[in-house]
Structure formats: structure tokens, C-alpha cells
Amino acid sequence: MTTARVLRISGSESLPAGLRGGVVAIGNFDGVHRGHQAVLARALDEAKRLGVPALVLTFEPHPRTFFRPDHPLFVVTPAPMRARLLAQLGFDAVVEQPFTGEFAQHSADRFVEETLVAHLGISHAVTGFDFHFGKGRQGGPAFLMAAGKEKRFGVTLVDAFRDEGSEVVSSSRIRELLGEGNVAEAAGLLGYRYTVEAEVIRGRQLGRTLGFPTANMALPEPNGLKHGVYAVRLRRADGSLHDGVASFGRRPTVDADGVPLLETYVFDFADDLYGEICAVSFFGYLRGEEKFDGLEAMVAQIHRDEAEARALLSGVRPLSELDLAIAF
Structure with missing residues (x-):
């Protein structure tokens, strides 16, 4: 991802x-998908x-998370990633705007008079046709x-923004597609490749001993992406971009009871990434998680995954200017 920044x-x-x-x-702009981008483009x-500043007003956490704490929401773009996309x-x-119990009690009049007028002093508001607010x-x-x-x-x-099939583009549709591992179709609705961002942490370092060192990341929970193996690109904090293959899941062969991790094997790469905040963009679903009979069978499959990912990534093209900035 390029170095554009937005003030949070x-x-x-x-x-x-x-x-x-x-x-x-x-x-809320969760996903900053093509439907959201239609609203955002009008505001810009x-x-x-x-000749005035262009701002976004959103709510954190997502109001659905506040009102239904027993049903955690898979947030497609957590606040830091959403801010990076808005910067681009x-x-x-x-x-x-912190969505607290006190804020949830604000009337519609108070939201307008206090938040929009007194605090932001807005000259113009742009929103979707179905936006509702206030207690x-x-x-x-x-x-x-x-x-x-x-x-x-x-x-x-x-x-409402509709895709090429005349269906409304929505965050819920994108969540469903990601839950099926269909990152390619999700990218069509997002207008860019689904991307996650987290710190690279130390794992068991088994991959290193097998010749496939991985950059391990614990993604914000809950993450509804289907467990499996994907062709990906990893962007370092310095902006450099690297192709790879990533496994997201619980590692059934070696650690079936572990918490879900994203483990990215970066091709032709030997540097230490521990402690870096890296971004991983998903280009294609290769296969589901498997439990192998032993490490030899697992290594043979990783070789096949690498070959398939390299072939897939060799032919990809950016979907949009936003995709170009994030994953190319």
C-alpha cells in the first residue's frame, strides 16, 4: 500500500x-466497497x-456490534484499514465517532445539531439513500x-449501487463470499483485492525447518474468511511488495487446537519480518485446509501450492486505481 495517510x-x-x-x-463504510465508493466519490x-475539506464521519465500533454483542460482526475493514483506503x-x-451507550441515546435532532453542526460545522452531507440515525x-x-x-x-x-448483474453491492454479500473463500468475486464487489493488516508475530518456526518460513499474523477477531490456502501478495511497511502463498486456519496437521493464524510463505525472501505491520492481499483460493498423514506429504503439497500461486499471480491485473495502490 502506498504512503497516503488520512487524519484519524x-x-x-x-x-x-x-x-x-x-x-x-x-x-459505516465497512468494506469501502464499490457501493460505498459511489457515496464517497460524490463527497469528494x-x-x-x-473548495472545502473532504471528511468521512463513521462509527466505531460498528453499531451492529454495539447492539448485538453476543453476535460479533465480521468487520471486512477494521478502522486502521478503512482509514488507509479512505486516504487512497x-x-x-x-x-x-465512538458508538457508546450514551451516543446511542442521542435523538436525531441532537445528532444534527451537536455532531454535524456544532462540532463539524458541515457545509454539505453526502450519504446513502437508506441512512438512518438517532435513537x-x-x-x-x-x-x-x-x-x-x-x-x-x-x-x-x-x-444503491448495483453490480453488473443488477444486484445491490453490500457488505453482507461480501462477508458471505469471503466466508466461502471466494476472494475473486469479493474483489469484484469491493473494487480491490480483500486485504488484511497485522503485526508479524513469532510462531513455532516449523515452516523454517521445512524450508518454508512463514510470516505469521493473528487477524482481528472475528474474521469470517474461509480457512484454506490462498495466492496472496504481502506488502511490507517500507512499501515493497512480495508474492506468496498463505494458509489461514488452525493448522490441523501440527496444531489442530491452535487459534486461527494467517501464515504467509513469501517467495524468494529471507529477511526478518518480526514486529512489522504488514498487509496481505488475497488474489485466489487454492484449496481448503487439510490434515496430512505426515510432514513429508504436507511439504509436497506446499510445493504444489507454490507453483499454483506463482502461476495465478503472474497473470493478475489491477481492478481499479484503488486496487493498484493496494496490491500492485
């Missing part, structure tokens, strides 16, 4: 004075037209339009 602000009340008066895209265009798109800042979801598109007219800020509502 915790809470609307913390917005620097120099960013007040901007155009604000409002939503409006900010350019008005060209936003100046993302306001990550009990009492605020909707008509409410926001009326509030904008009263408080003197513009409002743009963006219709």
Missing part, C-alpha cells in the same frame, strides 16, 4: 478548526466544487433533507 480523529468534538466547514460523507466531487481515495480526515433510527433521508434546509447545509443522497 476520535469523536466529532475533536475536529481541528481548520477542517470545519467541510463536506462530510456519513456511514462536492468538496472540490466548494483522497479524503483529508476520518472522524471515528430508534428516528432520523432518515427526509429528516436529514429538512434539517439541512433549516441549518443551511446541503444534502446529497446516493442511490
